[in-house]
Amino acid sequence: MARWEPGARERLVIAAVDLFTEQGYDATKVAEIAERAGVTRSTFFRHFADKREVLVAGQEALSGLLAEGIAAAPDGASPVEAVSAGLERASNAMGPVNRELAPRIQAAVAASAELQERDALKSVGLAAAMTTALLDRGVPDPAAHLAAELGLLAFKSGFARWSAANRDDPTELAQHAQVALEELRAAAAALG
Amino acid sequence: MARWEPGARERLVIAAVDLFTEQGYDATKVAEIAERAGVTRSTFFRHFADKREVLVAGQEALSGLLAEGIAAAPDGASPVEAVSAGLERASNAMGPVNRELAPRIQAAVAASAELQERDALKSVGLAAAMTTALLDRGVPDPAAHLAAELGLLAFKSGFARWSAANRDDPTELAQHAQVALEELRAAAAALG
Numbered sequence: 420m421a422r423w424e425p426g427a428r429e430r431l432v433i434a435a436v437d438l439f440t441e442q443g444y445d446a447t448k449v450a451e452i453a454e455r456a457g458v459t460r461s462t463f464f465r466h467f468a469d470k471r472e473v474l475v476a477g478q479e480a481l482s483g484l485l486a487e488g489i490a491a492a493p494d495g496a497s498p499v500e501a502v503s504a505g506l507e508r509a510s511n512a513m514g515p516v517n518r519e520l521a522p523r524i525q526a527a528v529a530a531s532a533e534l535q536e537r538d539a540l541k542s543v544g545l546a547a548a549m550t551t552a553l554l555d556r557g558v559p560d561p562a563a564h565l566a567a568e569l570g571l572l573a574f575k576s577g578f579a580r581w582s583a584a585n586r587d588d589p590t591e592l593a594q595h596a597q598v599a600l601e602e603l604r605a606a607a608a609a610l611g
Numbered sequence: 612m613a614r615w616e617p618g619a620r621e622r623l624v625i626a627a628v629d630l631f632t633e634q635g636y637d638a639t640k641v642a643e644i645a646e647r648a649g650v651t652r653s654t655f656f657r658h659f660a661d662k663r664e665v666l667v668a669g670q671e672a673l674s675g676l677l678a679e680g681i682a683a684a685p686d687g688a689s690p691v692e693a694v695s696a697g698l699e700r701a702s703n704a705m706g707p708v709n710r711e712l713a714p715r716i717q718a719a720v721a722a723s724a725e726l727q728e729r730d731a732l733k734s735v736g737l738a739a740a741m742t743t744a745l746l747d748r749g750v751p752d753p754a755a756h757l758a759a760e761l762g763l764l765a766f767k768s769g770f771a772r773w774s775a776a777n778r779d780d781p782t783e784l785a786q787h788a789q790v791a792l793e794e795l796r797a798a799a800a801a802l803g
Contacts, residue, residue, distance in 0.1 A: 499803050542735065562801065564764055565795055599753070610691045611691050
């Protein structure tokens with residue numbers, strides 16, 4: 420009996436990342452991903468528009484969590500404190516599967532120009548979601564854009580540290596992201 | 612006699628932007644772009660891999676100018692001062708054609724998911740070029756990443772103001788970019 424039984428969507432992501440790792444992104448067909456995940460092709464297409472979208476699965480959910488956390492920050496919070504609240508909320512939604520898959524997803528993206536484009540658009544989308552949430556709080560531009568970029572860099576950097584850390588290191592993603600954000604905040608104040 | 616006779620590459624960019632504006636990006640074929648520009652299809656393909664690349668023409672040149680300007684900044688320059696030197700060098704390479712085409716390129720990008728991805732990758736590439744140039748100067752991370760993002764935001768914002776300004780406004784792109792950079796620097800220092 421499997422230790423855990425992820426839903427079809429998660430199984431599709433895992434199957435896709437496994438296949439991209441084994442045989443490359445270009446050589447992998449949707450039908451193979453579906454077969455490996457034990458679902459039909461039409462189930463695949465209920466979850467993803469194409470194989471590329473599998474690797475940015477969760478972008479909308481992630482954008483939503485970042486924005487919600489920013490919106491829910493206390494009234495007097497500075498832009499960076501609001502971003503911190505967004506990172507906290509988004510980080511808490513990431514689990515062991517995200518952590519395990521991250522290095523292989525990164526390798527697949529690094530090996531494919533097509534995936535790099537999609538990944539770049541994902542970054543732009545996350546930053547835009549945070550920018551909008553900050554503007555909605557009354558943070559003026561360009562502080563809103565800038566704080567959102569800080570948040571994006573902190574999330575990426577925190578995620579990279581989290582997925583690279585030993586599995587017996589109990590530091591959670593949220594902590595890694597906060598440390599990265601604090602480093603960025605200090606760097607921002609010292610840019611000259 | 613034409614007032615100026617741009618080379619094939621520039622004619623292809625202008626023809627492509629005209630056609631994308633008139634009939635949309637998806638409906639435009641490479642053969643039409645070549646015909647409008649008065650060149651053969653094979654000349655098109657000597658300059659661009661596909662029609663999408665036309666709209667990010669100059670990305671490599673731009674990355675190179677930003678990096679060169681950063682590298683050539685005086686020894687004691689702060690990260691933001693180095694970025695400022697990069698923006699100065701890149702801005703001075705932009706001319707009236709860039710300014711005229713900008714709003715239509717922006718409209719074409721806004722109307723096409725495919726172009727948005729390519730445009731996002733262009734932004735990532737420009738930031739990466741500046742980050743590398745700053746690291747090469749000995750700027751530590753995350754200050755290097757952050758200063759590069761400031762530079763990217765300043766260049767985009769300066770470019771948008773420049774192309775939106777009245778044509779009798781003598782403010783040059785370099786000035787718009789410096790003003791935007793100064794706003795971002797002040798915002799960075801006040802992020803909280």
